[in-house]
Amino acid sequence: MTTGLSTAQLIEKHRPARDRALEAIRSREFWSPHPEHPKAYGEGGSLSAEAGQAAFDALRGTRFALDDQPGADGEWTATESSPYGLELGISYPHMDADVLLPAMRAAMPAWRAAGPEVRAAVCLEILSRISARTHEFAHAVMHTSGQAFMMAFQAGGPHAQDRGMEAVVYAYEEQTRTPESASWSKPQGKRDPLDLSKRFTAVGRGVSLLVGCNTFPTWNGYPGFFASLATGNPVLVKPHPRAVLPLALTVRIAREVLAESGFDPNLVALAAEREGEGLAKELALRPEVRIIDYTGSTAFGDWLEANALQARVFTEKAGVNTVVIDSTDDYKGMLANLAFSLSLYSGQMCTTPQNLLIPRGGISTDAGEKSYDEVVADLATAVSKLLGDDARANALLGAIVNPQVRERIESAPSLGEVALPSRAVEHPDFPDATVRTPVIVKLESAKPDAEAVYLSECFGPVSFAVAVDSTADAVSLLRGTIRDKGAMTVGAYTTSPDAERLIEDACLDECAQLSLNLTGGVYVNQTAAFSDFHGSGGNPAANAALCDGAFVSDRFRTVEVRRPA
Amino acid sequence: MTTGLSTAQLIEKHRPARDRALEAIRSREFWSPHPEHPKAYGEGGSLSAEAGQAAFDALRGTRFALDDQPGADGEWTATESSPYGLELGISYPHMDADVLLPAMRAAMPAWRAAGPEVRAAVCLEILSRISARTHEFAHAVMHTSGQAFMMAFQAGGPHAQDRGMEAVVYAYEEQTRTPESASWSKPQGKRDPLDLSKRFTAVGRGVSLLVGCNTFPTWNGYPGFFASLATGNPVLVKPHPRAVLPLALTVRIAREVLAESGFDPNLVALAAEREGEGLAKELALRPEVRIIDYTGSTAFGDWLEANALQARVFTEKAGVNTVVIDSTDDYKGMLANLAFSLSLYSGQMCTTPQNLLIPRGGISTDAGEKSYDEVVADLATAVSKLLGDDARANALLGAIVNPQVRERIESAPSLGEVALPSRAVEHPDFPDATVRTPVIVKLESAKPDAEAVYLSECFGPVSFAVAVDSTADAVSLLRGTIRDKGAMTVGAYTTSPDAERLIEDACLDECAQLSLNLTGGVYVNQTAAFSDFHGSGGNPAANAALCDGAFVSDRFRTVEVRRPA
Structure with missing residues (x-):
């Protein structure tokens, strides 16, 4: 499947959803473009339950190749085991960060030059491809997190996609608060005014590292993934060793869409680790890594905050509710x-x-x-x-x-x-x-x-x-x-x-x-994208909330070039 | 001088400037409400050069009292010496952080309850009082930084006030992106929808510490000062020991305006240090301190980033231009x-x-x-x-x-x-x-x-x-x-x-x-508020820019309370 769409066409295609999502984060009223019910994906077609099951089954016992991703070191890792006992047997290519990270950085200038509107459209296209494979993702999330099927379907599918889209539109809005260009004319009394012409460019910080979690690989992963990608940063995905598949699928889809849209697929890459490798710790200290998103233990979250000082670190850690x-x-x-x-x-x-x-x-x-x-x-x-x-x-x-x-x-x-x-x-x-x-x-x-x-x-x-x-x-x-x-x-x-x-x-x-006083069908442990904030970012359980301005605004910087008009 | 104005009247008074400033940061066109020319402040009146000179002279050789600020430990510090050799002889009360910091925290709930619009209006009133004393500030900046009079007047006066106002409106806009309340209704097919009523409150992080610099006490200090105050945080000002007066005046004016507007003046306080005390280091690690703004050496900026992990640290450090x-x-x-x-x-x-x-x-x-x-x-x-x-x-x-x-x-x-x-x-x-x-x-x-x-x-x-x-x-x-x-x-x-x-x-x-290609009357070392970004926040010279969304968005968090509608 290819879009065959130009970036201008991608913008047209996704503009209605983008604008509707922008409206939702301002009103905080209910909205979601991603159907919650499995039956909404039709019967027999490519989106159907059957197709999703078949796609998932076809992955089992195979090597999950990412052929064009640079730096594969020839090793394959297989660290997953379904909490349901289902044999997964999927192995992922292990990579050499010394090769992969420079390739990711090299992809930045063209992605930066594309601008926030194109980046948002490409991100929304990635999400729509993921949405079309929600049934496949449901099995992948179920057999890595242990969630029951319906929850894996909803939380790992539409709800995660909602959170990803929310991050995309927050990022879009934040980057477009400053215009691309401005004319500046300062009066000088009787003399001629001082005239400058200014250009403003949103510039990503550098490689963004996503350290995935076992229980909600997509729901907790998508906000940081899409916030960073939409703000011009390459995203290196280091999944939890027990929940690789949902994020590996995400990486593969993102690389496909990026390449089809004319961008370097190395803007998104997978870093699967071997058992006990401690890869997150190693990657987190790489100078190329300038942003880190992490969900997991307080011990490692605190370690990241205290040690990865070259990066902006977003953490969700333990708490007592x-x-x-x-x-x-x-x-x-x-x-x-x-x-x-x-x-x-x-x-x-x-x-x-x-x-x-x-x-x-x-x-x-x-x-x-x-x-x-x-x-x-x-x-x-x-x-x-x-x-x-x-x-x-x-x-x-x-x-x-x-x-x-x-x-x-x-x-x-x-x-x-x-x-x-x-x-x-x-x-x-x-x-x-x-x-x-x-x-x-x-x-x-x-x-x-x-x-x-x-x-x-x-x-x-x-x-x-x-x-x-x-x-x-x-x-x-x-x-x-x-x-x-x-x-x-x-x-x-x-x-x-x-x-x-x-x-x-x-x-x-x-x-x-x-x-x-929740007594009906809304539960304290659930939040809805576009309306509820997940965490506050203001107590020790997390230093950021999903999703607000602060979650996106420091992932890019605005570079100004000014010259006489 | 008292306003005699209610907070509603303060909002009315400052709404035109606030809205014009919001327009300016969106268009990045030239705008400033603060006159650059000393003569614009009139002759003979309370704003005049003569009045400013007299006010400054009256401060020399005196104790700068902040009578109602809690925690004065009885010691007075005098650490300033004019680079022009003028005898200043001003001493400031030394404070006991164990008394002062809890008093500042106690001021937060009412300031939070006031909401972003009132906070912005109070901040703009503080700025307008400062503006009315620009001539006095010019002497204070001149005789602490060593700037020539005209530069001290402009950079320490209107340009600093512009940067402060810019921070206020960025903070206002950021806090009002989320509505105060929302109705959320999620369809449930044939069943009744799930209905929730939600309230969103912008909540400050905690005490904000401003570590001032010697060369631009107001220009580099006002953005962090006003960004933090406008987002609901008390601000503790620790001036550079050689440049206390400009910020001490600022603290006094802010405390006056806060008290007149019905708020606790302890939302702003001064922490003057004795010679060689190293007070910034001590305050930076206090658990009450949750935000730090710093301009100065790379060594201490890096130390703050690595050690004040309980706080969000904004630094401007050394660079090579x-x-x-x-x-x-x-x-x-x-x-x-x-x-x-x-x-x-x-x-x-x-x-x-x-x-x-x-x-x-x-x-x-x-x-x-x-x-x-x-x-x-x-x-x-x-x-x-x-x-x-x-x-x-x-x-x-x-x-x-x-x-x-x-x-x-x-x-x-x-x-x-x-x-x-x-x-x-x-x-x-x-x-x-x-x-x-x-x-x-x-x-x-x-x-x-x-x-x-x-x-x-x-x-x-x-x-x-x-x-x-x-x-x-x-x-x-x-x-x-x-x-x-x-x-x-x-x-x-x-x-x-x-x-x-x-x-x-x-x-x-x-x-x-x-x-x-600057060849006329604009210079590489000058930036204009509302249009130019000062620093990028993306290279080692600074981790933040003045002023953008990222400079304000993480100074507060949004707390949501939801309940059945």
Whole structure:
């Protein structure tokens, strides 16, 4: 498939979506051009479920060649293993950075000269090609992240594509705030004015390194990928060794579109690493690398921020997400909503609540006063009911992504009184998959040994029902948790305007995104592109938000050339 | 003087200038609301030269009290000495950061709640109060930086105020890109849509530390000061110990306006340091400090970037500015323009050219072929003529800011053949002022010992006429210099389209601001707010530009609160 389109035609083709997306980020109203439902991609055609499955199957057990990418050193790496136990057997070319990085830098001048409008159009064409292969990506994301199919489809497909498009239009808008040229005429009283003619060019910083993550390779990867590419930077993609395929497909598609549009395909390249190579650390310190996007552990994120001083580093790290439970006028809705949030993808989201702060004296609800023990027991029941049916449990939970998460579930009972034990769920199609329901542990906020437990991120389906003195106590704990540990999300339930103001003030003071009284089909762990900010960038969980001006504005610089008019 | 204006009235008062400034940064056409000519401030009135002189004189030999600023520890510091030898004798209160910083943080919530429009209006009111005292500031800048009066008046007054206003409107625009609230409704097929109501609040990061510089306390200080204040951050001003007064006046005015407008004056505070205290280093690592603006040495700028990891650090450091001389169709204009650039403020600007690259075989001009030796000799003559009259020399040169610069001038003859020796100029009003004309030294580009000389920043009125093989050789040297040493400015003279393209490409590739063929009344070392970018932020001389989206966008974060509609 080739576009056969000139860059002018690409601009025409994508202008309506670009302008609509620009409108959406200004209004923050709902919008998405990428269909969420698998059936929307038709039956039998090239976009269909069947075609996607076939394309994915054809990749298994093969070498994923990127023939024209320079610097292949002859080695092939195969580091993936599906959390579902499916044999992937895909190997990727290993590269020599000393050859690849100079080739990437050499691609910059023509990409810079193309200007922001052409770059945006090429990026949107890449996204539309990715969108056409959403079913194939769904399998790739499912079998690397362990997400259930529907989630892999939606979060790894349309939602990730939305986030990518959002970054493209933020980048476009930022670069076009300054005009391409200007006439400057300064009056000099009776003398002739001083006249200059000025040209302004958006110039990329240099090679942008994307360090991918295991759980959301496309959703967390696309914002940085497209923000950097759209602002004139070559992007080197270093996927997580367990989630290479979704980003390798992305790289291949991007290289195809770039070449077809007349640009050097080396503007996008793959750096697959061998087992235990520590390639991200090596690449992050290369002088050619001037931008880094990273999602993962706090330890490595902090290391990047402290050591990759030649680069602008955007990090999303660990955090401890809190839900304050003060009161509710929809007890059933609250329990159902929380049960879903704790269960989705087995809590393996950076946005999943970990600490549920509940007053020891209980809470007021539309179903009467509920004691701390009752709230915890009712929540445990809600989770058990939600996941009582194995088919539904599998569809919601997905698979445990790695042995460390499984170990955390297994050792959770040692942390405190178990309110809800985890159970293993059989997967009908993938008997080797590790599928586990969430565990809820009761803790006392004031006990020092408990504090050490709930104030550490326990990534995976382990949450803590923390008994607190009062809502005021909960808010104080919330503040300290955000300040010291960071938070991608905060949730709260209250019918009291006073409590609501306390919680809001805490989130404004400590810079965390707050979801209030969610009882329906929106969950604290989900954000929508073009409307919601993912993270705030203002607490230790992340130094940037997806997506805002700051996420794109420092990826390029504006070079001015002025001369007498 | 009090405004007696409500915040709504302040918004009304400053809306026309705000909107005009927003238009200017979009069009990059000439605009300034701050009169450049001293006479524009009237005679006899409160804005007049006489009033400014009297106000400045009244400050001398006194304690500069900031009575209501918390944390004064009882000590008074007096570290200034006028480069003109005028006795200043002003002492400033020393503060206890453990008291002051918490008081500043406590001022944040109300300032945040005011919103971006009120914050912009209050900032513009501060600027208009500063503007009304431009004559007073001119003396303060003159007697701390050593700038001649007219330059201190313009660069320290209207031009600095322009840069401050530019930062205010960039900050305003950036914060208002996201609406205050939004309704989000996601269709669910046949079911009811998911409806959320969302509120977005711009939230400052925390205390912003301004580390001032000696040579341009207001011009280099105002962008960061106003960008941070306008985005909701308290600003702690730590002036250079030799240039406290201009920023102390700024702090006092800001505190007055804040208090009159109903805000906590502790949103702006002064941290004057005692001799040799190293206060910037101490404050930079305080956890309350989340933003740092710094202008000064590369060594301390690099230290801040590597160590103040809790803060977003904006630095302007040293660089080596180059002018490539290939050819010209206005030889006389070129020489006059360069002579002025080298002389202005005795070359003590971060934007003054240092290395003049001239082909060994000479250049083509409208006055015939000129050999390397002729070009250098003619430039030396042009400088000598420009500064031949002592009154004009004093008006242009100002005073040498510190003994280190004087030593550099004195040791310049040891670096190579002197094409133009420096001479001492008597100042009729200030016999103790150190006034020196520039020195030009001839160097051979290829000689290793020469390379070590011209590839180091030699801050002050010392420039190098570097003989190169060819224009291509000059461009290659230009590239390496920008990449390795950084550059705030690049100049070039050429009539050849090929040479022009080579030079432009080098500046685009290495990210430096280029001025071509300046032969009239615009100089490579000057930039105009609302139109020119000061620095690129993309080479080692600075990690940010004044002023663009990136300079403001990461000083605040957007916190979202969403709830069912």
